[in-house]
Amino acid sequence: MKKQNENKAHIFGVRHFSPAGAYYVRKYLDEVQPKVVLIEAPSDFTDLLDKITAKEIVPPIAIMAYTLEAPIQTIIYPFAEFSPEYQAILWAKENKVECRFCDLPSSVFLAIQNKIENLSEEESLNSYIHRKIDEFSEDSDSEVFWERVMEQAASHQAYRSGARDYGANLRELTLANTKADAENIVREAYMCKQVAELCEEGFKINEIAMVVGAFHIEGIEKGNFLSDEEFKLLKKVETKKTLMPYSYYKLSTYSNYGAGNKAPGYYELLWQGLNKEDIYYAVYGYLSRLAEFQRTSGNMVSSAQIIEAVQLALSLANIHNSKIPLLKICKMLL
DSSP states (O other): OEEOOSSOOEEEEEOTTOHHHHHHHHHHHHHHOOSEEEEEEEGGGGGGHHHHTOTTOOSSEEEEEEESSSSOOEEEEEEOTTOHHHHHHHHHHHTTOEEEEEEOOHHHHHHHHHHHHTOOOSSOHHHHHHHHHHHHSTTSOHHHHHHHHTTTOSSHHHHHHHHHHHHHHHHHHHOOSOHHHHHHHHHHHHHHHHHHHHHHHTOOGGGEEEEEEGGGHHHHHTOEEOOHHHHHHSOOOOEEEEEEEOOHHHHHHOOTTSOOOSOHHHHHHHHHHHHHTOTTHHHHHHHHHHHHHHHHTTOOOOHHHHHHHHHHHHHHHHHTTOSSOOHHHHHTTO
16 A cells, blocks of 8 residues: 555544534535545445435435345445535535545445455454443443534534544554454545545645544545555445435434434434524424423423423533533433
C-alpha cells in the first residue's frame, strides 16, 4: 500500500444514525466549502445518488446490494432523515457540489463478508469492548453514553473532536490483527485510494471532504492507499443493487449496516429540535406522544402530569450535567 500526500482531506467522523452528526455535518460543510464530498458507502452506489435525492423519495430508505447466485447474500445501507450521510448528500446537491460514495464496491464487500461470516468466534473483540462500556459506564449502556456525550455537543467543532477521540479509543481497544480487522484496513486503504484518484482528476486535497464512521478516521489519516494491482487481487462476486423503502421498525430491530438505532422516532425528535434551535423539543414531543398513546389506550393522563414530567426530566438532566433529558429518563416518567 502506498502513502498519499501529507496534506489531508477534511474528515468529519460520525455515528451512522446521529441527529447531532446530521445537523453539525451541514455546519461543517458550510464552513469548509469543499468541491467534492465523499460518503462512506460502497462506491458502486454512486449512480443511485440522483434517485436518493429525488423529490418523491422520503426517508427512511435503504440501498441494497445482493448476489446473483445462491445462497443469496445481501448488504443493506439504510438512511434516515437524521443520517449524517443523507444530510451530507443533500448539502452537496443543494450547493451543486460533486458527491460520491467511497467505500469498497459491493462486489468486494460481499465477498469479504462471506469470508468473515465463516469465522467461528465466541465473541468478537468489538462486541466485548461495547459490553465492557455497558458494564462500566455511569449509564450501563453504550447507546445512552453516546446520547449523553455526543448528541448534546455544543458545536460542530465539539462533535467532530469528540467523534474522533471516541473512534480512536475504540480502534485502539479493538484492532487485534484478526480477519475482521483486515477488512477495515482494506476498506480504509480503498477510501484513501478514492481521495488519491480525485487528486489525479484535478481536485486539490483540501477541496475534498469525507463523511465516515468515527472508527475509520485514524485509519484514513494514516494515508495508506490501495494500489490498482492490490485492488485487482481482491475477490469479487457479481452483484445487483436497488433503492428500497425502509422503516423505523427495521432500523430499531435490525441493521447489517453495523450501527442500528433503538429509538429512531425519538432521534427524529432530537433532529427536529436541533433544526428548530429548541433543545427541549424532543422531551416535550416525546412525553406528549406518550400521553396521547396512554389516552387512546384508555388511561387517564392530564396536561398537568405532562408538564410535571417535563419539569422533572429537565431537573434530572441538570443533575447529570446534561442539557437535554435522555431517552432513558423520559421513558421512566409516564
